[in-house]
Amino acid sequence: MRIGILTGGGDCPGLNAVIRAVVRKGIGQHGDEIVGFRDGWRGVLESDTVPMDLRAVRGILPRGGTVLGTSRTNPYAMEGGAELALENLRSLGIDALVPIGGEDTLGVAAKLAEAGVRVVGVPKTIDNDLDGTDYTFGFDTAVGVAMEAIDRLHTTGDSHHRTLVVEVMGRHAGWIALHAGMASGATVILIPEKPFDVDAVVAHCQHRFDSGYSPILVVSEGAQPKDGGLSLSTGEKDAFGHVRLGGIGAALASLIEDRTGREARAVVLGHVQRGGTPSPFDRVLATRFGLAAVDAVHDGQSGVMVALRGTDIVRVPLLAATAQLKLVPAERYSEAEVFFG
Numbered sequence: 001m002r003i004g005i006l007t008g009g010g011d012c013p014g015l016n017a018v019i020r021a022v023v024r025k026g027i028g029q030h031g032d033e034i035v036g037f038r039d040g041w042r043g044v045l046e047s048d049t050v051p052m053d054l055r056a057v058r059g060i061l062p063r064g065g066t067v068l069g070t071s072r073t074n075p076y077a078m079e080g081g082a083e084l085a086l087e088n089l090r091s092l093g094i095d096a097l098v099p100i101g102g103e104d105t106l107g108v109a110a111k112l113a114e115a116g117v118r119v120v121g122v123p124k125t126i127d128n129d130l131d132g133t134d135y136t137f138g139f140d141t142a143v144g145v146a147m148e149a150i151d152r153l154h155t156t157g158d159s160h161h162r163t164l165v166v167e168v169m170g171r172h173a174g175w176i177a178l179h180a181g182m183a184s185g186a187t188v189i190l191i192p193e194k195p196f197d198v199d200a201v202v203a204h205c206q207h208r209f210d211s212g213y214s215p216i217l218v219v220s221e222g223a224q225p226k227d228g229g230l231s232l233s234t235g236e237k238d239a240f241g242h243v244r245l246g247g248i249g250a251a252l253a254s255l256i257e258d259r260t261g262r263e264a265r266a267v268v269l270g271h272v273q274r275g276g277t278p279s280p281f282d283r284v285l286a287t288r289f290g291l292a293a294v295d296a297v298h299d300g301q302s303g304v305m306v307a308l309r310g311t312d313i314v315r316v317p318l319l320a321a322t323a324q325l326k327l328v329p330a331e332r333y334s335e336a337e338v339f340f341g
């Protein structure tokens with residue numbers, strides 16, 4: 001078979017492990033030909049391809065990023081984009097497509113599957129907010145990076161008796177903040193799912209100072225106070241209509257400094273969370289997803305996504321997996337609240 005593969009959306013540690021697994025299993029066990037599309041859906045729209053043979057994937061397992069490149073190009077946001085994608089896939093003789101991406105990339109995949117393309121999706125996002133899978137690869141690495149940063153910030157914050165506000169990624173879902181904050185003993189964790197009470201946050205910071213230590217707040221970039229008005233965005237939007245976020249950490253630090261009378265600083269972890277080498281968990285999960293995607297293609301499946309349920313890799317309908325985001329449930333946040341203050 002001639003199998004197309006692409007990586008779309010924000011990059012994520014583990015993408016290369018998926019690509020390697022698809023190539024190794026497809027060529028090694030089925031005699032497939034693997035065609036890489038450069039920069040996500042842009043490569044499909046421009047027929048920009050690269051042959052993915054065994055040599056192309058040698059040594060890429062531990063490498064962060066994606067050797068195929070990525071973009072947030074959305075064929076459905078362009079006049080005639082979907083038709084062009086379908087025509088190019090046909091003329092390139094692609095029998096099946098394995099797109100690796102989050103809700104946006106897989107949303108396009110679901111529509112192409114409905115239009116008749118054989119598609120098996122692979123879930124990816126450091127945000128871990130894709131429904132239908134217990135975990136996405138990249139998340140474990142991002143949490144590890146954030147946890148290490150927060151561990152380091154504890155000692156410098158305590159030495160200077162100042163508040164440190166750590167802004168982490170998470171536009172709609174607070175999984176990174178929740179896990180990194182729990183793992184590193186944050187004073188307060190703020191997530192988009194639960195608008196926060198400014199007075200309560202200030203009280204937690206004060207309590208932490210009173211106990212002889214300095215507060216560390218972990219805040220998702222998409223978190224909002226109950227009465228609104230703190231979150232900042234540049235107003236810029238990508239092809240999927242997402243505004244670029246950033247600024248809640250700095251705004252919160254300034255507010256806490258005013259209210260506690262003690263210095264507060266913000267640290268934005270940003271793309272550090274997405275770069276670099278994947279954790280062992282992410283390498284194994286990504287590899288298993290890649291192997292399972294090739295199996296699904298050869299089983300004649302389409303319109304499905306491989307997913308992790310417990311310790312098993314399963315197949316779920318793409319439409320169901322992309323219908324809504326997987327948000328942090330209230331009871332998971334309550335577990336973290338026990339340690340606030």
Ligand code: F6P
Nearest residue numbers: 010125126127169170171245274
């Ligand atoms: O979707 C993954 C993610 O890392 C989000 O957490 C974040 O809001 C967004 O991508 C940032 O995207 P970019 O770096 O491409 O602007």
